[in-house]
Amino acid sequence: MANPQIILASDVTTNRPHSNVAEVEQKLGTLELVWGISAVRKTVLIIVLALIWQAYAVYLDNPLLFPTLSDTLITMYDRFADGVLPARIWTTLQVLITGYVAGTALAALLTILAINTRIGTDFLETMTAMFNPLPAISLLPLALIWFGLGASSLVFVLIHSVLWAVALNTHAGFLGVSRTLRMVGGNYGLTGLSYVLRILVPAAFPSILTGLKIGWAFAWRTLIAAELVFGVSSGQGGLGWFIFENRNLLDIPAVFAGLLTVIIIGLVVENLVFQTIERHTIQKWGMKE
Amino acid sequence: MLQATQRMTHGITETADAHGQGASRSLLTVDKVTLRYKTPNLLVTATEDVSFSVEQSDRFVLLGPSGCGKSTLLKAVGGYMTPVSGSIHINGRPVKKPGADRMMVFQEFDQLLPWKTVLENVMFPLLVARKLPRAEAEERARDYIDKVKLTRAADSYPHTLSGGMKQRVAIARGMAMQPDILLMDEPFAALDALTRRQMQDELLQLWDDTKFTVIFVTHSIAEAIKISNRILLLSPHPGRVKAEVIDVDQARTDDGSAAALERDIHNLLFSEPGHRE
Structure with missing residues (x-):
């Protein structure tokens, strides 16, 4: 019987190795490359929309109802220059950061309790089930009675808007950590808080980040809405108050400028801050779904 | 089954003598361990009355078909499970919880x-x-x-x-x-066949280097023979010790003794009707 043989492919040694590369890989055209960048496409879209806005407002010629884009931008520049808008932004951000940090800290406390004790789990689940469906802004009237017209009422409402979203996502993230990773943590002799901080938190970081993002979105919207209802705290209002005040003065370009500022800050935080965090953590770790 | 045992060329001995001696000197002793775990509606007995001991620099393999409790047994040695009865001692200390003196290597890539x-x-x-x-x-x-x-x-x-x-x-x-012992829970089971062989070779090279002690769980008879110097054969439902194979490292691939041993172990594991997979 014949023995097994290995027959080499006939062209392995003879052919020209690189002669066909051009056919396998071809460069795309410059235009096609540029159009492939989503930021470019979105910028083009925004420019088109801005032009439509400008054209329609000029055609309408009614600055009380719909100011032109150029008026809005000029007003925005003026208000920045005279220091009104920066002061308003600063007031809003101060309250926001206080509430956000306090809410997140409370959420951390609750989830750590929940992951370590069964009664803690029950407490967290019951509280999130009860309060998560309740829009934070609906607590504002009550907060005004309890804490008066001031930053503390806003902070209270903000905590409520951040706490449950962050706690819910963090807890779900902890529960979703794979059994293998938990066993690895146990293998290293980690227990209690160091186990939570060194294994659970990083392992559940995608969920935690989602919770922080949702919490931020809730907080930002809630705060602007709350300031619209009442905005003066210690003599100085925030961005929501800026919008409300200028509407009363019928300074509609300033209203638009305020809205634009709200959008821009929201965009910066959601797309710059959180995306940067994401890129340096879960994307780098290959944990992004 | 007894006949089968006596025909073994590489000394599959009856389990009683295999660890009757030297229990106090052993690195790890597992003594009459019964393990049970709960599923939502069942209480499963994973292993019953399992005893064995591991010496310094052993490459000890737990081998058996699925359902013989070999992974559960390893988890108990790792300290993740407490035996219902029996005891596990490492260097004379009872195993109570997971610890870095018994490092685990898992099958899953997400470890x-x-x-x-x-x-x-x-x-x-x-x-x-x-x-x-x-x-x-x-x-x-x-x-x-x-x-x-x-x-x-x-x-x-x-x-x-x-x-x-x-x-x-x-x-x-x-x-x-x-660590005192490296615990490996089917570490190569999720790898493709070529990588798997390479990893087995590399593991043996590492062992030649440092002579570490390892317990290795597998359901592949060939892998067990290649890796180990001692094999504990477990029978399923519930897991009981069926035999112990010693001096496995004397089996050689070139003269066919490894293949013969593999056949003998296979026959022994699947000798009883109803245990075919």
Whole structure:
């Protein structure tokens, strides 16, 4: 019987190795490359929309109802220059950061309790089930009675808007950590808080980040809405108050400028801050779904 | 079954004599251990009355078909389960909870911490469990990363590695801790056949280097024969010790004795009707 043989492919040694590369890989055209960048496409879209806005407002010629884009931008520049808008932004951000940090800290406390004790789990689940469906802004009237017209009422409402979203996502993230990773943590002799901080938190970081993002979105919207209802705290209002005040003065370009500022800050935080965090953590770790 | 036992060429002995002696000197003794775990509607007895002992520098394999409780047994040695009856001692101390003196290598690729690089993954237990100073931990970690031939991947994150490389990191991490015993739970089962063979060879080279003690769980008879010097054969439902094979490292592939041993073990494991997989 014949023995097994290995027959080499006939062209392995003879052919020209690189002669066909051009056919396998071809460069795309410059235009096609540029159009492939989503930021470019979105910028083009925004420019088109801005032009439509400008054209329609000029055609309408009614600055009380719909100011032109150029008026809005000029007003925005003026208000920045005279220091009104920066002061308003600063007031809003101060309250926001206080509430956000306090809410997140409370959420951390609750989830750590929940992951370590069964009664803690029950407490967290019951509280999130009860309060998560309740829009934070609906607590504002009550907060005004309890804490008066001031930053503390806003902070209270903000905590409520951040706490449950962050706690819910963090807890779900902890529960979703794979059994293998938990066993690895146990293998290293980690227990209690160091186990939570060194294994659970990083392992559940995608969920935690989602919770922080949702919490931020809730907080930002809630705060602007709350300031619209009442905005003066210690003599100085925030961005929501800026919008409300200028509407009363019928300074509609300033209203638009305020809205634009709200959008821009929201965009910066959601797309710059959180995306940067994401890129340096879960994307780098290959944990992004 | 007794006849089968006596025909064995490489000394499958009846279990009673295999660990009757030297229990006090053994590195690890598992004595009449019964393990049970609960599923939502069942109480499953995984192993019953299992005894064995592992000596220094053993490559000890737990072998059996699925359902024989070999992984559960390993988890109990790891300290993740408490026996219903019987006892497990390591160096004379009872095993109560997981600890870094018994490093585990799991089958799953996600056993590496994805937020740490290869180097940091190997260093991490040295820092938190051994409390080594940073420089010393890094030196030792690099040493073991070299040993498993991952020098160039030391600063990569786990998600960029192949399955085989991930398992090598896990092995390096376990060995760098220089544990009393390395516990390996089917570490190569999820690898493709070629990588698997390569990893088995590399594991044996590492053992030649450092003569570490390892318990290795597998359901592949060929892998067991290749890796081990002693094999504990378990029968399923519930897991009981069926036999112990000693001097497995005397079996050779070139004269066919390994193949013969593989056949004998196979016949022994599947001799009873109804236990075919």
